[in-house]
Amino acid sequence: MLGNCMTNVREKGPLVHNITNYVTVNDVANILLACGASPIMSDEPEDVEDITSICGGLNINIGTLNKRSIEGMFLAGRKANELGHVLLLDPVGAGASALRTDTAVRLMEELRFDVIRGNISEIKTLALGSGTTKGVDADIADAVTEESLDGAVAFAKDFAKKAGCIAAITGAIDLVSDGEQCYVIRNGRPEMGRITGTGCQLSGMMTAFVTANPENKLPAAAAAVCAMGLAGELGYARMQEGDGNSTYRNRIIDAVYHMDAAVLEKGAKYEVR
Amino acid sequence: MLGNCMTNVREKGPLVHNITNYVTVNDVANILLACGASPIMSDEPEDVEDITSICGGLNINIGTLNKRSIEGMFLAGRKANELGHVLLLDPVGAGASALRTDTAVRLMEELRFDVIRGNISEIKTLALGSGTTKGVDADIADAVTEESLDGAVAFAKDFAKKAGCIAAITGAIDLVSDGEQCYVIRNGRPEMGRITGTGCQLSGMMTAFVTANPENKLPAAAAAVCAMGLAGELGYARMQEGDGNSTYRNRIIDAVYHMDAAVLEKGAKYEVR
Amino acid sequence: MLGNCMTNVREKGPLVHNITNYVTVNDVANILLACGASPIMSDEPEDVEDITSICGGLNINIGTLNKRSIEGMFLAGRKANELGHVLLLDPVGAGASALRTDTAVRLMEELRFDVIRGNISEIKTLALGSGTTKGVDADIADAVTEESLDGAVAFAKDFAKKAGCIAAITGAIDLVSDGEQCYVIRNGRPEMGRITGTGCQLSGMMTAFVTANPENKLPAAAAAVCAMGLAGELGYARMQEGDGNSTYRNRIIDAVYHMDAAVLEKGAKYEVR
Numbered sequence: 001m002l003g004n005c006m007t008n009v010r011e012k013g014p015l016v017h018n019i020t021n022y023v024t025v026n027d028v029a030n031i032l033l034a035c036g037a038s039p040i041m042s043d044e045p046e047d048v049e050d051i052t053s054i055c056g057g058l059n060i061n062i063g064t065l066n067k068r069s070i071e072g073m074f075l076a077g078r079k080a081n082e083l084g085h086v087l088l089l090d091p092v093g094a095g096a097s098a099l100r101t102d103t104a105v106r107l108m109e110e111l112r113f114d115v116i117r118g119n120i121s122e123i124k125t126l127a128l129g130s131g132t133t134k135g136v137d138a139d140i141a142d143a144v145t146e147e148s149l150d151g152a153v154a155f156a157k158d159f160a161k162k163a164g165c166i167a168a169i170t171g172a173i174d175l176v177s178d179g180e181q182c183y184v185i186r187n188g189r190p191e192m193g194r195i196t197g198t199g200c201q202l203s204g205m206m207t208a209f210v211t212a213n214p215e216n217k218l219p220a221a222a223a224a225v226c227a228m229g230l231a232g233e234l235g236y237a238r239m240q241e242g243d244g245n246s247t248y249r250n251r252i253i254d255a256v257y258h259m260d261a262a263v264l265e266k267g268a269k270y271e272v273r
Numbered sequence: 274m275l276g277n278c279m280t281n282v283r284e285k286g287p288l289v290h291n292i293t294n295y296v297t298v299n300d301v302a303n304i305l306l307a308c309g310a311s312p313i314m315s316d317e318p319e320d321v322e323d324i325t326s327i328c329g330g331l332n333i334n335i336g337t338l339n340k341r342s343i344e345g346m347f348l349a350g351r352k353a354n355e356l357g358h359v360l361l362l363d364p365v366g367a368g369a370s371a372l373r374t375d376t377a378v379r380l381m382e383e384l385r386f387d388v389i390r391g392n393i394s395e396i397k398t399l400a401l402g403s404g405t406t407k408g409v410d411a412d413i414a415d416a417v418t419e420e421s422l423d424g425a426v427a428f429a430k431d432f433a434k435k436a437g438c439i440a441a442i443t444g445a446i447d448l449v450s451d452g453e454q455c456y457v458i459r460n461g462r463p464e465m466g467r468i469t470g471t472g473c474q475l476s477g478m479m480t481a482f483v484t485a486n487p488e489n490k491l492p493a494a495a496a497a498v499c500a501m502g503l504a505g506e507l508g509y510a511r512m513q514e515g516d517g518n519s520t521y522r523n524r525i526i527d528a529v530y531h532m533d534a535a536v537l538e539k540g541a542k543y544e545v546r
Numbered sequence: 547m548l549g550n551c552m553t554n555v556r557e558k559g560p561l562v563h564n565i566t567n568y569v570t571v572n573d574v575a576n577i578l579l580a581c582g583a584s585p586i587m588s589d590e591p592e593d594v595e596d597i598t599s600i601c602g603g604l605n606i607n608i609g610t611l612n613k614r615s616i617e618g619m620f621l622a623g624r625k626a627n628e629l630g631h632v633l634l635l636d637p638v639g640a641g642a643s644a645l646r647t648d649t650a651v652r653l654m655e656e657l658r659f660d661v662i663r664g665n666i667s668e669i670k671t672l673a674l675g676s677g678t679t680k681g682v683d684a685d686i687a688d689a690v691t692e693e694s695l696d697g698a699v700a701f702a703k704d705f706a707k708k709a710g711c712i713a714a715i716t717g718a719i720d721l722v723s724d725g726e727q728c729y730v731i732r733n734g735r736p737e738m739g740r741i742t743g744t745g746c747q748l749s750g751m752m753t754a755f756v757t758a759n760p761e762n763k764l765p766a767a768a769a770a771v772c773a774m775g776l777a778g779e780l781g782y783a784r785m786q787e788g789d790g791n792s793t794y795r796n797r798i799i800d801a802v803y804h805m806d807a808a809v810l811e812k813g814a815k816y817e818v819r
Contacts, residue, residue, distance in 0.1 A: 022295040022568040023575050023587050027519075029296050029469035034518050039469065040366070041296050044339040050370030066590040066614060068339060093586070097596030194803070196575035196585065238515050242784050244803025245580050246573075246796040250519040257467070257517025295568040300792075302569050302742035307791050312742065313639070314569050317612040323643030341612060511788050523792040530740070530790025 002268050003261030005213045005223035010036035010260075014211040017055040017080075018204055019043045019073050021063025021092065024197025027249065028059075028204040034257040035227070037208035043069040048076035057086035057211035059204050062103055063093065070103055077111040086211040088115045090203035095125035105129040108163060114210055115221050117168035117203050120144055120152065127159050144173045153182045153273050166221050168206065170199060174229065176222040183222035186269040187229025189236050194245045198252070202228040205256070226268035231255035233267065275541050276534030278486045278496035283309035283533075287484040290328040290353075291477055292316045292346050294336025294365065297470025300522065301332075301477040307530040308500070310481035316342040321349035330359035330484035332477050335376055336366065343376055350384040359484040361388045363476035368398035378402040381436065387483055388494050390441035390476050393417055393425065400432050417446045426455045426546050439494050441479065443472060447502065449495040456495035458543040460502025462509050467518045471525070475501040478529070499541035504528035506540065548814050549807030551759045551769035556582035556806075560757040563601040563626075564750055565589045565619050567609025567638065570743025573795065574605075574750040580803040581773070583754035589615040594622035603632035603757035605750050608649055609639065616649055623657040632757040634661045636749035641671035651675040654709065660756055661767050663714035663749050666690055666698065673705050690719045699728045699819050712767050714752065716745060720775065722768040729768035731816040733775025735782050740791045744798070748774045751802070772814035777801035779813065 015038045020028055025041060032039040042051040045068065052058050058080040060073050080087045089111075091104035108116070108130050116126065121142055144152040152175060160167035161179030169175045174185040192198045206224035213220035235251030243251075288311045293301055298314060305312040315324040318341065325331050331353040333346050353360045362384075364377035381389070381403050389399065394415055417425045425448060433440040434452030442448045447458040465471045479497035486493035508524030516524075561584045566574055571587060578585040588597040591614065598604050604626040606619050626633045635657075637650035654662070654676050662672065667688060690698045698721060706713040707725030715721045720731040738744045752770035759766035781797030789797075 021587070023571050023585075025296050026299060026469060026572060030519050030522065033467045033469060039296075040369070041294070041337050042366075042370070043337065044372065046340070047338065047370050047372040050372065051366075054369060064587050064589065065593065067592070093588075093597075096586070096600060097588070097593050099590065099593040099596065194579045196572060196579060242797075242800060242804065244800030246576050246799035246803070249576065250523065250796065251515075253519035254515060254517030257519070258515065298569050299572060299742060303792050303795065306740045306742060312569075313642070314567070314610050315639075315643070316610065317645065319613070320611065320643050320645040323645065324639075327642060523796065524788075526792035527788060527790030530792070531788065 001219050002223035002226055003265035005209055005216060005220040006227060006259065006264050007261045008212040009208050012212045013038060014056040014208050015040060015054065016057045016059055016204060016207050016211065017042065017052045017076065018059045019048065019069060019076060020059060020061035020200060023063060024200040027197050027201050027253065031201040031253050031256055032204050032208055034253050035205050035208055043072040045071045045075050048072045049079045052076045052079050052085065053083060055085065057207040059088050059207040060107065061090040061092055061200055061203055062100055063200065065100065065103060073107060074110065077107065081112050086114045086207060087111060088117060088203055088207045089113050090200065091116065091118045091122045091126055094118065094122040101125055101129050113165045114217060115166040115168055115206060116163060117170065117206060119171055120169050123159060123167060123169050144169065144171045144175060149173060153184065156182050166218055168221055168225060170202065170225065174225045176225055178218045181218065182273045184271050184273055185222065185225050185229065187226050187233060189232045191236060191248060192232045195249045198228065222270065223264065226270060227256060227259060227264055230264060230267040231259060274492050275496035275499055276538035278482055278489065278493040279500060279532065279537050280534045281485040282481050285485045286311060287329040287481050288313060288327065289330045289332055289477060289480050289484065290315065290325045290349065291332045292321065292342060292349060293332060293334035293473060296336060297473040300470050300474050300526065304474040304526050304529055305477050305481055307526050308478050308481060316345040318344045318348050321345045322352045325349045325352050325358065326356060328358065330480040332361050332480040333380065334363040334365055334473055334476055335373055336473065338373065338376055346380060347383065350380065354385050359387045359480060360384060361390060361476055361480045362386045363473065364389065364391045364395045364399055367391065367395040374398055374402050386438045387490060388439040388441055388479060389436060390443065390479060392444055393442050396432060396440060396442050417442065417444045417448060422446060426457065429455050439491055441494055441498060443475065443498065447498045449498055451491045454491065455546045456543050457546055458495065458498050458502060460499050460506060460542050462505045464509060464521060465505045468522045495543065496537065499543060500529060500532060500537055503537060503540040504532060547765050548769035548772055549811035551755055551762060551766040552773060552805065552810050553807045554758040555754050558758045559584060560602040560754050561586060561600065562603045562605055562750060562753050562757065563588065563598045563622065564605045565594065565615060565622060566605060566607035566746060569609060570746040573743050573747050573799065577747040577799050577802055578750050578754055580799050581751050581754055589618040591617045591621050594618045595625045598622045598625050598631065599629060601631065603753040605634050605753040606653065607636040607638055607746055607749055608646055609746065611646065611649055619653060620656065623653065627658050632660045632753060633657060634663060634749055634753045635659045636746065637662065637664045637668045637672055640664065640668040647671055647675050659711045660763060661712040661714055661752060662709060663716065663752060665717055666715050669705060669713060669715050690715065690717045690721060695719060699730065702728050712764055714767055714771060716748065716771065720771045722771055724764045727764065728819045729816050730819055731768065731771050731775060733772050733779060733815050735778045737782060737794060738778045741795045768816065769810065772816060773802060773805060773810055776810060776813040777805060
């Protein structure tokens with residue numbers, strides 16, 4: 001199933017509109033091309049509705065938000081909803097500033113997202129801020145580990161159910177839930193955290209996967225997580241002496257470029273709870 | 274001749290002002306440095322006239338345009354015209370949104386460009402929008418191939434003549450025309466399309482080539498196209514097992530870094546019609 | 547001492563807020579991660595105060611300034627001053643436009659910087675514009691070489707004393723002075739000038755080094771300069787036939803990633819005057 005999701009991306013080549021931060025945008029574009037999709041970037045309010053109209057999915061990332069791009073996020077998001085396009089939110093830094101938290105919560109309230117993808121801290125912030133939880137339980141730790149896994153899975157399901165979308169919570173262990181099922185994914189390497197933007201790249205790629213698999217959004221989102229983590233493993237295996245995080249960044253995107261359904265099926269490490 | 278154009282870039286080291294998108298801007302800067310030129314980026318209306326005044330050429334790319342940067346494009350463009358600097362337009366996404374089409378057409382109307390460089394779809398949009406054609410002929414295909422070449426060459430010449438500048442239409446086969454002659458260029462590799470920004474990089478480099486060769490603008494623009502395509506070929510030859518589009522991006526810029534007149538002369542594949 | 551400064555960065559992992567240009571921002575983020583620090587980027591006036599509050603240092607780089615980000619620089623800078631955070635200015639292009647010169651001078655006047663880092667031309671512009679010098683002496687050459695070194699060291703000390711901060715003047719020979727002492731550093735390679743953003747990367751890394759070494763700001767700033775230059779040497783030693791400036795960029799960041807106190811101590815080439 002996960003392999004099929006990747007094949008559909010390569011065969012359909014979805015066009016993905018990204019309103020994303022200027023830090024990692026180049027890598028987002030290249031990983032979208034690597035997986036067989038096509039990227040377009042536009043954040044100007046007067047431009048975004050036209051651009052999103054010709055795409056299949058919209059990836060909203062608030063990493064370097066500003067007032068102009070926030071307006072663009074709402075306009076593009078409403079248009080994407082109107083057209084039934086796939087819509088993903090990456091609430092970068094929610095919890096780190098009032099503007100980021102408020103913007104992410106307002107986006108959740110005013111738009112229908114197919115997926116919200118962030119780390120546990122960001123998703124907890126959204127759970128609290130959007131009233132989808134009555135306070136975040138103390139037993140939801142700040143990192144998803146084997147020890148905290150049961151509580152985290154329950155939290156992911158609960159958040160997904162109340163937010164009405166797929167929740168993708170990524171970290172050492174990744175969780176992808178639609179409220180009923182929860183994929184628990186153990187691909188990836190800790191060194192990926194030393195590269196800027198692996199999360200942003202995943203959000204872009206996940207938008208493409210979900211767009212190309214409208215009937216299977218949950219496995220598609222999980223497939224994107226597995227593909228990113230597996231690329232981290234395969235890219236790391238190609239590292240040579242002296243290679244560091246900058247070269248690792250290239251090798252991860254390269255690994256996505258060469259990944260096919262069979263490689264993904266074989267390398268994906270997950271269970272469904 | 275084409276080799277000389279590159280030598281002049283390396284010897285004169287032109288300073289190029291780029292008002293360009295934030296997706297591929299880093300690669301544009303590095304390829305300008307690779308070919309012997311120097312980049313400066315500035316898009317703030319209050320800053321652009323001073324910056325363009327100390328440069329030799331101005332590269333306007335509308336890839337992630339916004340209202341502020343559009344104002345900067347007009348201010349910088351008028352100053353560049355006033356000073357007789359080389360001016361290039363890369364109408365990224367013309368045809369994909371009203372704002373992009375309108376901005377590109379208005380830029381064409383209000384400024385005198387030395388070169389307009391885009392893909393066939395963008396240039397057809399400009400031909401239609403600027404009234405330089407009475408409707409785009411049905412026989413101008415959406416890709417320049419050996420089959421559609423004759424019509425495309427005629428279109429390139431016609432567009433260049435009516436727009437009063439060099440038209441560089443890039444794709445599987447590249448066309449560079451000043452209205453009289455048309456370089457038909459067959460360098461490059463299809464895998465270049467899987468890297469974000471090879472077109473943006475070419476526009477930056479082409480601005481440098483034309484700036485360094487004011488008496489030979491047409492061959493200079495053609496030389497930049499050949500150099501980019503040849504770098505794609507040379508870079509591809511250095512790809513190792515497992516390398517993908519991210520590494521390919523580096524190898525293309527690296528190939529420009531090492532390219533000299535002799536390599537370009539030997540590797541350029543073109544005919545003049 | 548310099549090695550200890552690097553160890554402190556790796557052990558403390560300072561969070562650095564960067565208001566920087568969109569040309570080189572990705573490399574700035576990756577080099578901060580490579581040296582053991584963490585980057586956050588934010589330039590929206592409504593966002594910057596919250597973001598800088600959770601960081602330890604703030605790196606202000608005016609490379610692609612605009613009116614919005616300039617407002618963000620002042621707001622964030624005042625907050626950083628209020629909180630006693632490390633504050634660094636990289637006056638990219640001061641002297642190249644009135645807006646850049648004026649902005650840099652106003653930042654110097656209204657904020658207390660710990661470090662100002664630029665090339666000799668930019669620092670001379672600031673010396674003149676801020677009234678910290680009565681005209682720049684004719685004997686301060688436009689490049690710091692062995693021949694012009696004595697005058698340049700005197701200038702660096704004088705600028706640092708009058709500006710009330712550390713001055714880091716980088717070029718073929720680098721100078722880092724607090725007004726009393728001046729580190730004269732001879733690490734680095736000329737080929738680094740063919741990569742966009744090595745200066746921006748250094749400013750980011752220097753902010754991390756000074757933040758992690760509050761009791762030893764001068765040696766910490768010097769250590770960052772040595773680390774960057776040494777990474778340029780180590781990265782160059784790993785270049786293979788055909789590698790150019792794009793690959794070199796990766797290798798420099800990779801070299802920082804693997805650098806530790808012992809490597810830095812052994813490779814740093816400096817004297818204190």
